[in-house]
Amino acid sequence: MLAVGGFVPFTTIDFPGRLAAVVFTQGCPWRCGYCQNPHLWQTDGVSGGDTSWAAVLEILETRRGLLDAVVFSGGEPTAQLGLAAACTAVSDRGFEVGLHTGGAVPERLAAVLPLVDWVGFDVKAPFDLYEHTTRVPGSGDRARESLSLLAASGVPFEVRTTVHSALLTPDALRSLACELDALGVGRWMLQPFRAEGAPAYLGASRYSADDLHTLTSGFRGHREVRLA
Numbered sequence: 001m002l003a004v005g006g007f008v009p010f011t012t013i014d015f016p017g018r019l020a021a022v023v024f025t026q027g028c029p030w031r032c033g034y035c036q037n038p039h040l041w042q043t044d045g046v047s048g049g050d051t052s053w054a055a056v057l058e059i060l061e062t063r064r065g066l067l068d069a070v071v072f073s074g075g076e077p078t079a080q081l082g083l084a085a086a087c088t089a090v091s092d093r094g095f096e097v098g099l100h101t102g103g104a105v106p107e108r109l110a111a112v113l114p115l116v117d118w119v120g121f122d123v124k125a126p127f128d129l130y131e132h133t134t135r136v137p138g139s140g141d142r143a144r145e146s147l148s149l150l151a152a153s154g155v156p157f158e159v160r161t162t163v164h165s166a167l168l169t170p171d172a173l174r175s176l177a178c179e180l181d182a183l184g185v186g187r188w189m190l191q192p193f194r195a196e197g198a199p200a201y202l203g204a205s206r207y208s209a210d211d212l213h214t215l216t217s218g219f220r221g222h223r224e225v226r227l228a
């Protein structure tokens with residue numbers, strides 16, 4: 001069983017090159033101050049929508065041949081006991097499986113990697129500075145372990161980082177670029193924090209797209225700065 005917090009029946013932006021539906025899972029063990037989905041944090045008996053996992057599967061039956069893929073997003077999908085079974089249920093219906101994760105539960109990520117076709121991995125900071133963003137001790141070690149597992153798995157993936165100057169100093173960005181490079185990451189998408197999306201306590205980010213390119217030049221793979 002999967003705890004579903006929301007469902008988007010059609011998207012072109014959540015799995016590169018695929019028409020997909022997105023299942024937002026309910027529950028996240030981290031507490032990022034800038035989280036845009038805090039209604040998906042709680043795990044006990046809370047639902048952000050009217051859609052149960054059984055109802056999602058019924059909808060997917062009517063989308064065979066119309067959608068390429070189903071993406072599990074969150075919240076944090078690896079916090080779900082039923083994630084592997086849900087991935088199998090999706091592929092049994094003929095869809096590819098996408099996963100958006102921050103890698104909070106490495107052992108569950110390891111279990112589902114053989115079942116997924118693409119991963120968008122959210123990296124928040126150099127791993128020894130994670131707690132500053134997630135407000136959870138040990139989160140950086142778990143994220144690093146998960147990203148190492150993913151990089152070694154052969155599953156296509158990209159790393160995504162949302163950057164705000166109040167959370168990532170220039171030195172932190174340079175350090176993160178080198179850490180991702182050392183882990184063998186091939187694609188890194190950087191997204192400047194949108195002024196209108198930032199909580200008031202952060203204020204506006206001081207980085208331009210050019211700043212981000214310059215500060216992350218230690219990463220030798222494919223880099224893009226995505227402007228929302």
Ligand code: SF4
Nearest residue numbers: 028030031032035075
């Ligand atoms: S990991 Fe993602 S869902 Fe969880 S608190 Fe942070 S931003 Fe929100």
